Amino acid sequence: MGTDIDPGDGHDPDPAPGDPAPAPARKGVHRTDGELAGRVYGQARCASSCLDPDEWFPLALDVAKARDQAANAIAICTDCPVRTDCLELSLRHPFDISAYGVWGGLVEGERRALWRQWLAGTRVTEFL
Numbered sequence: 001m002g003t004d005i006d007p008g009d010g011h012d013p014d015p016a017p018g019d020p021a022p023a024p025a026r027k028g029v030h031r032t033d034g035e036l037a038g039r040v041y042g043q044a045r046c047a048s049s050c051l052d053p054d055e056w057f058p059l060a061l062d063v064a065k066a067r068d069q070a071a072n073a074i075a076i077c078t079d080c081p082v083r084t085d086c087l088e089l090s091l092r093h094p095f096d097i098s099a100y101g102v103w104g105g106l107v108e109g110e111r112r113a114l115w116r117q118w119l120a121g122t123r124v125t126e127f128l
């Protein structure tokens with residue numbers, strides 16, 4: 001990576017050759033990835049649930065079937081205080097940390113379908 005100064009918008013101000021592509025700028029979203037992760041990992045409702053971990057990872061590729069398989073997990077997300085942060089973080093990292101499973105109450109196929117809208121500037125609150 002380049003400098004250690006984080007401009008607070010999720011972008012590396014001085015990327016080096018070989019660095020991964022920066023997260024896209026999010027108008028109105030000022031939290032860094034670290035801040036989002038801190039909020040999510042600190043307040044995640046799923047962290048205190050007794051649900052079988054497999055229920056967070058539906059096997060079906062079809063969205064309706066996946067939502068049905070993950071219905072218990074999605075129900076927990078519905079009341080989660082950091083749901084928007086969770087979804088924002090997942091959309092910033094669709095190919096690594098959040099490639100699979102339920103994030104922000106949405107299954108993989110739903111997030112994939114929304115990703116281009118999010119890249120174009122739609123806020124996560126409009127997806128929930």
Ligand code: SF4
Pocket residue numbers: 040043044045046047076077078080081082083084086087102103104105
């Ligand atoms: S929205 Fe769901 S997956 Fe995300 S932190 Fe909350 S309970 Fe966990």
